Amino acid sequence: MILYKLRCSNGHDFEAWFHDSASYSIQVDCGDVVCPFCSDTRVGKAIMAPHIGRHHLSVEGEQSGGGERRAREVAEHILSGVSEQIVANYDDVGDEFTEEARRIHYGEAKERGIYGEATNEEAAELEDEGIDFCRLPFRFRRND
Numbered sequence: 001m002i003l004y005k006l007r008c009s010n011g012h013d014f015e016a017w018f019h020d021s022a023s024y025s026i027q028v029d030c031g032d033v034v035c036p037f038c039s040d041t042r043v044g045k046a047i048m049a050p051h052i053g054r055h056h057l058s059v060e061g062e063q064s065g066g067g068e069r070r071a072r073e074v075a076e077h078i079l080s081g082v083s084e085q086i087v088a089n090y091d092d093v094g095d096e097f098t099e100e101a102r103r104i105h106y107g108e109a110k111e112r113g114i115y116g117e118a119t120n121e122e123a124a125e126l127e128d129e130g131i132d133f134c135r136l137p138f139r140f141r142r143n144d
């Protein structure tokens, strides 16, 4: 477990436990880390894109501690919740992720949440173009 000091866009400082740095990235990028003072989700390096979508998991209340085991349960809950939410609500675009994210960003495709695969090079290109996305440290099992 890692304890991070975070700051929301309104300048509030708070602390939160994360399973590891990858969990931190996911939770911040997906808007799951909530400022306990003003409920702002723009904490740390988080930038929300309109097409990424949102869901309703929160680590609010966990920043005051509660033990490593509890924090680990929360982290695992959030990780599994993220994958379930994404599979249930987002379009699987597979290898087309980079192209589809670009089409959505430039208004050439319907705005919606998508997930899929991209190489590190493709992800770097998307970042360069200012297209926001979440990196997930696991693969989804495809229904088909």
Ligand SMILES: [Zn+2]
Pocket (backbone or CB within 6 Å): 008, 009, 010, 011, 012, 035, 036, 037, 038, 039, 040
């Ligand atoms: Zn705040």
